[in-house]
Amino acid sequence: MTDLYSLYTRLAARPVPSAFEAEGHALLRELLSGSGLTLSADNLGHFYAHRPGRGKRILITTHADASGIMASHVTEEGFIRFGLLGSLTPAALCDREVKFLSGLRGIIRSEKEAPSLASELYIDIGAKNRAAALRKVRPGDPALLCDAPHRTGNRLTANYVSPSLPMALLAALGTELSSLPGDADVTLCFSAAAEVDHGAVRTAAAACAPELCLLVDVTPSGDTPGSAEVCPVKLGEGPVCRLADKGCICQPAAVDALRSAARTAGVSLQEELRPAALSEAAHIHLAGSGIPTAILTLPVRGLGTALQTADLRDARAALQVLRAMV
Amino acid sequence: MNELLRTLCDLPGISGFEDAVRDYIRTALAPFADEMHTDAAGNLVVFRRGRNRPKRRVLFAAHMDEVGFLVTHITEDGLLKFGAVGGFDPRVLLGRRVRVGDAAVPGVISIKAIHLFEKEERENVPAVSALSIDIGAADRAEAEAAVSLGDPVVFDTEYTEYGDGRVLAKALDDRVGCLALMELCQSDLLYDTWFGFTVGEELGLGAAFLAETLCPDRAVICEGTTAADLPGTPDHRKVCHQGDGAVLVYMDNRTVYHPAMFRAVSAAAAKIGAPYQVKEYISGGTDAGAIHVSARGVRCAGIAVAVRSIHSAASTASLADIRAMCDIARACTESEEIYND
Numbered sequence: 001m002t003d004l005y006s007l008y009t010r011l012a013a014r015p016v017p018s019a020f021e022a023e024g025h026a027l028l029r030e031l032l033s034g035s036g037l038t039l040s041a042d043n044l045g046h047f048y049a050h051r052p053g054r055g056k057r058i059l060i061t062t063h064a065d066a067s068g069i070m071a072s073h074v075t076e077e078g079f080i081r082f083g084l085l086g087s088l089t090p091a092a093l094c095d096r097e098v099k100f101l102s103g104l105r106g107i108i109r110s111e112k113e114a115p116s117l118a119s120e121l122y123i124d125i126g127a128k129n130r131a132a133a134l135r136k137v138r139p140g141d142p143a144l145l146c147d148a149p150h151r152t153g154n155r156l157t158a159n160y161v162s163p164s165l166p167m168a169l170l171a172a173l174g175t176e177l178s179s180l181p182g183d184a185d186v187t188l189c190f191s192a193a194a195e196v197d198h199g200a201v202r203t204a205a206a207a208c209a210p211e212l213c214l215l216v217d218v219t220p221s222g223d224t225p226g227s228a229e230v231c232p233v234k235l236g237e238g239p240v241c242r243l244a245d246k247g248c249i250c251q252p253a254a255v256d257a258l259r260s261a262a263r264t265a266g267v268s269l270q271e272e273l274r275p276a277a278l279s280e281a282a283h284i285h286l287a288g289s290g291i292p293t294a295i296l297t298l299p300v301r302g303l304g305t306a307l308q309t310a311d312l313r314d315a316r317a318a319l320q321v322l323r324a325m326v
Numbered sequence: 327m328n329e330l331l332r333t334l335c336d337l338p339g340i341s342g343f344e345d346a347v348r349d350y351i352r353t354a355l356a357p358f359a360d361e362m363h364t365d366a367a368g369n370l371v372v373f374r375r376g377r378n379r380p381k382r383r384v385l386f387a388a389h390m391d392e393v394g395f396l397v398t399h400i401t402e403d404g405l406l407k408f409g410a411v412g413g414f415d416p417r418v419l420l421g422r423r424v425r426v427g428d429a430a431v432p433g434v435i436s437i438k439a440i441h442l443f444e445k446e447e448r449e450n451v452p453a454v455s456a457l458s459i460d461i462g463a464a465d466r467a468e469a470e471a472a473v474s475l476g477d478p479v480v481f482d483t484e485y486t487e488y489g490d491g492r493v494l495a496k497a498l499d500d501r502v503g504c505l506a507l508m509e510l511c512q513s514d515l516l517y518d519t520w521f522g523f524t525v526g527e528e529l530g531l532g533a534a535f536l537a538e539t540l541c542p543d544r545a546v547i548c549e550g551t552t553a554a555d556l557p558g559t560p561d562h563r564k565v566c567h568q569g570d571g572a573v574l575v576y577m578d579n580r581t582v583y584h585p586a587m588f589r590a591v592s593a594a595a596a597k598i599g600a601p602y603q604v605k606e607y608i609s610g611g612t613d614a615g616a617i618h619v620s621a622r623g624v625r626c627a628g629i630a631v632a633v634r635s636i637h638s639a640a641s642t643a644s645l646a647d648i649r650a651m652c653d654i655a656r657a658c659t660e661s662e663e664i665y666n667d
Contacts, residue, residue, distance in 0.1 A: 019582035043543060044623030070577050073562040073606040081562035083577065083608030119563055119607070139604045140576030140588060196582050197615070203623040283619075 004319055005312060007031060007175075008156065008168035012149040015066035015160040017085055017142035021045035021192040023101065024064060028190060031171045036178035037188070045192035046204040049174045051326075055183035058326060059210035059291075060173070061201060062166040062217065063194030063280065066159075068144035069098060069108075069118070071137050078127030080106065080137055083118055086195030088145075090115040092305040098123060099146035104136050106143070145306055154236065154312040161300055161308035162218040165315050169216055173322045186326050194280055198247075201280040205287035212254055212292050214325060215281045216318070217242075218310070219272060219297035233270045233299045236311040239318035242295035245274040247282020254294035261324035267317045272297070296321065327652070328645065330508065331493065332485040334501035338425065340394030340411045341528045343478040344368060347390040351504060351523055355511045367535035370523040376515035380665035385520045385542035385624075386510060386655065387613050388503025388549070389527030392496065393637050395479035397426065397459075400470060404463030406433065408479055410454050412528035417451055418638040424459060427477035433461040481639040491645045492568075498641045499550030500527065502631045506548045506652045516660045524613055530580075533613035537620030544587065544664050545626045547614045548655055550643070551575070551605065553632035563607050566632040568643065571601030572650040575628030577608050580615030587627035590663035595654045602650060605630070627664075629654050 010031065016024035028047050029039055037049040047064065067086025074080055084090070094110045106125035115121055123143070127133035149158035158164065170188045177186060187208050193200035205213060219240055222232020233240045241258055243250055262269045285293040296318060301309040339347035348370050352362065361373035370390070393412030400406055406426065419435045426433050437457055459479065463469035483496040495501075507521045520540060526532030537545070555567040566573045574595065576588045595602045614626040631651050634642045658664055 019577075019585060042623050043625050044618065046623065070582070070608060072577075072608055075562065081606075085577070085582065119560075122562075139606055140585075193582060193619075196577075197580065197619060199619045200623070202619055203621065207622055 004168055004172045004316060007171045008165055009149065011167050011171070012158045012160055012164035015144050015164065016064065017068045017144055018065040018193045018196045019045070020101065020142055021047065021064050028171070032174045035175050037174055042204070042207070044200055044203055047190040049188040051177045051186045053183045053185040055185060056212060057185045057208070057210045059187050059189060059205065059208045059213040060170060060322065060325070061189035061191055061204065061213065061215055061280070061284070062170055063163050063201070064167055064190035065193060065195050066144055066163060067195045068142055069093070071141045071143065072139050074130050074133045074137065075122070076130050078129045078133040080123035080125060080133065081119065082121070082123060085142055087304050088306070089304055090118050090121055093121060096306050097146055098143040100137060100141050100143040102136070105146065147307065155309055156312055157307055157309045159306055159308070161310045162303065165298060165310050166216045166218060169315060169319055169322060172319055173326070177326065180323060180326060182326050184326050191280065198278055198280045199283045202283040202287045205284040205291055209288050210291055212257055213284050214258065215279060215284060215293060215295045217279055217295060217297045218300040218303060219274065220303045221299035221301050224301055231272045231274065233272050235299050235301060235309070236313055238268050238270050239314050239321060240270040240272050240297040240299060242272050242274060242297050245277045245279055245281065247278050248285050248293060250281070250294050251285070251292040254292040257325070258294040258296060258321070262321050264324040265320035267321050327505065327649065328487065331501065331505050331648065334504055335485045335495035335497050338478065338480040339390055339392055339497070340478045340480055341391040341526045344390040344525045347504070348523065351390070351508060354508060358512050365535060365539060367532055368525040369532060369536040371536060371540065372511055372521040374511050374515055374519050374521065376517040376519060378517050380517040382543040382665055383520065383541065384517070384665055385522055385540060385545040386507050387522040387524055387533060387545055387547050387617065388507045389500045389524045389532070389613055390504060391525055391528050392480065392499065393528050394481070397473055397475055397477045397479060399475070400466050401458070402466050404465045404469040405458035405460055406469065406473065408459055413637055414454065416454050416457065418635070419454070419457060422639040423482035424479050425482045426459065426461060426473045426479050429472070431461050431472050432482065433459040436460045483639050487645070492642055493645055494640050494642050496639060496641065498633050498643050499636050502550050502643065502648050502651065503548035505648065506655045509652050510655060510659060517665045519659055527613050530611070531616060534616035534620050537617040537624055541621040542624050545614065545617050545624050546591070546655065546658050546664070547612045547617070547626060547628045548651060549612045549628060549630045550633040550636060551630035552610055552636050553634045556634065565607040565609060566603055566605055568632045568634055569647060570603045570632070572647055572654050573605050573630040573632055574602055575605045575630055578610050578612060579608065580611035581618055581626060583614060583628050584625035586663065586667070587625050590661050591627045591629060591654065591658055593663065594657035594661045598653060598657045600650045600653045600657070602654060
């Protein structure tokens with residue numbers, strides 16, 4: 001049995017920001033070494049693991065980039081101004097610690113009590129002035145949150161449950177894919193730049209030209225106090241079949257394939273409609289001559305904030321569904 | 327350089343109506359092009375053979391279109407209502423001279439006199455829908471004799487050099503990029519290179535068609551970018567500074583430019599000693615947004631000129647900055663990291 005949690009902890013310890021996915025390819029190669037899959041990366045930083053087969057061409061994809069910040073300006077006093085690199089909100093970043101790729105750490109502070117713009121925030125890296133700061137950070141340097149992940153029972157909490165947990169699912173499937181029965185031609189894609197542009201995955205979808213795509217993603221759980229979710233899903237109640245969102249009404253045949261795999265695996269799926277949410281499926285299903293696309297999501301609390309929580313049981317059930325898909 | 331820039335800026339060419347700009351560039355580059363065609367979307371594609379064959383297919387791109395308006399309605403009084411093509415702050419439109427349609431009918435963007443404003447109207451910015459273009463027509467019939475619904479409208483601004491090596495013109499965004507590409511096309515190149523003069527950038531679309539069919543591996547986008555180095559703007563929101571050299575871009579609202587390409591362009595600029603600065607606020611967007619997610623994925627870099635009052639009737643730039651962008655673009659055509667890495 002693949003140790004899903006072990007894979008997750010390794011990925012959660014090494015998140016990579018958008019456009020810097022190549023920094024994470026070495027870890028993916030290490031995790032999938034000995035898998036027997038053909039590993040490759042492309043121009044944009046999409047990473048592929050491929051098992052050839054004579055059956056249906058299936059693409060299973062999830063994004064590999066984490067949301068963070070991008071340094072944009074160094075003040076005379078040595079503070080770092082920045083822009084958002086992905087979906088974190090300014091309010092969620094206040095007083096959080098971040099780490100640049102160089103390993104340098106800093107604390108995000110706010111000019112205001114309730115900031116609404118990233119330009120109202122700054123990073124204190126402890127530099128005495130601009131010249132000292134510029135020796136350590138330049139405009140264009142990305143940084144990510146850097147709290148240590150932790151686990152309480154089945155609950156996993158980390159800055160980057162997304163993308164680490166969906167990535168761990170694909171990595172876990174990858175490690176055993178060659179030994180699983182089935183003749184499907186399967187490509188696992190760890191896609192790039194989704195936090196900045198959901199459309200980036202379109203190039204991967206067009207290149208693979210699958211007959212069926214399964215997007216693995218996360219979804220906000222609606223089981224918390226004050227939640228206004230229209231279609232609440234709950235942590236620990238199983239992975240979720242998203243039927244439609246703002247950019248994609250999943251083709252019935254693709255949804256049926258996902259439901260069928262869940263039945264085979266003995267997994268009960270939650271279901272959701274997210275008319276206000278966008279996912280990479282918006283671009284995948286329009287790629288090439290059109291790709292039937294299903295969406296499997298994991299419920300997560302705190303999406304868009306600095307700390308996210310998921311349930312390991314949901315992820316393990318999702319892995320069973322993925323095995324049945326291929 | 328200056329005369330070519332004058333010609334380019336004074337040509338009309340809002341999104342979807344780039345014909346005059348395309349025709350001029352096509353004629354000027356015909357003697358130098360090894361291949362040239364216009365695709366179905368209207369992008370002008372030029373191939374220039376270099377002394378060597380590179381490992382990567384490299385595209386330099388600049389957009390031909392400028393912001394402007396389309397006539398949407400003619401009132402009984404003979405005034406033209408219009409819609410914006412591209413992003414505008416209505417405050418920059420009031421009282422501006424414009425030219426309407428192929429006949430370049432002169433007009434002015436008008437609103438009722440300040441004496442007639444209610445208190446609330448004085449305190450709020452008018453919407454574009456509250457404005458009209460007055461072409462001097464007595465009534466609807468007279469206006470219809472001169473213009474038609476769907477006619478493009480451009481600012482009527484004459485290219486002017488002023489001050490300390492500065493230029494004032496409409497459409498500096500992105501005729502400065504077109505200028506840089508034209509200079510490259512007209513010179514000897516080390517490597518085979520493709521050039522794309524794109525359409526519809528102000529609407530966010532045109533370059534995607536070009537990249538999907540050309541399938542480049544790398545793209546260098548030459549652009550005009552926002553310079554907010556004006557009084558009242560905090561330092562960290564000034565984006566870039568006019569006169570401080572070409573602007574190298576690592577990220578905007580649509581794209582994180584590929585880190586290796588950003589390093590390659592920075593190295594090319596440093597190698598020739600051209601003045602450059604790095605963009606210091608994340609804003610705006612370029613054709614890279616469409617190009618980098620096209621075909622098999624394209625690694626993009628951005629070189630820009632700092633343009634004050636961008637998307638207005640009278641944008642301004644430094645001629646030295648424009649020269650720096652052209653020089654850095656030229657240096658990029660000899661970059662091993664871009665062509666052969």
